[in-house]
Amino acid sequence: MSAAIEGLVGQLSIGGTLIGFLTGIEFSGDRSQTPWRAMGSYDPTQILKGRRNYEGTARKAYICGDWVDLFMVNLLNYAATIYPRGSTACGTIAGSLAIKSYRVTGMETESEAAVIEEIGFDMFAVTTP
Numbered sequence: 001m002s003a004a005i006e007g008l009v010g011q012l013s014i015g016g017t018l019i020g021f022l023t024g025i026e027f028s029g030d031r032s033q034t035p036w037r038a039m040g041s042y043d044p045t046q047i048l049k050g051r052r053n054y055e056g057t058a059r060k061a062y063i064c065g066d067w068v069d070l071f072m073v074n075l076l077n078y079a080a081t082i083y084p085r086g087s088t089a090c091g092t093i094a095g096s097l098a099i100k101s102y103r104v105t106g107m108e109t110e111s112e113a114a115v116i117e118e119i120g121f122d123m124f125a126v127t128t129p
Helices: 067-073
Strands: 008-014 017-030 053-063 078-084 092-105 115-125
Touching: 008 053, 017 067, 017 078, 017 092, 017 115, 053 067, 053 092
Parallel strands: none
Antiparallel strands: 008 017, 008 078, 017 053, 053 115, 078 092, 092 115
16 A cells, blocks of 8 residues: 655646646635525525635746746746646646746846745636546
């Protein structure tokens, strides 16, 4: 029996092209809910449809090459797939991801690449294939 692997990681894509990875992801979510009606007065709008509004954080983002400029101006919604670290066998969470905040370190002239940390994001149009 194998041990559980903790933590969530994610992939970011634009138009089907993988542009980067997120590590150290934490999620929270909520859903709109309408109070239940009395038995016998069925209304399809009263059914809970699952979580609809997600927000989260990631400790670090590793963005591929030329995509870092687009990531930093945040003009895009990214296609994101999030899954348990080590395997997608336990399922994935997919949707559109919009960056809310981040912190950049390593921008000194001797650095080879920027390190993007403390990312905040919203995720919408979420599915769990």
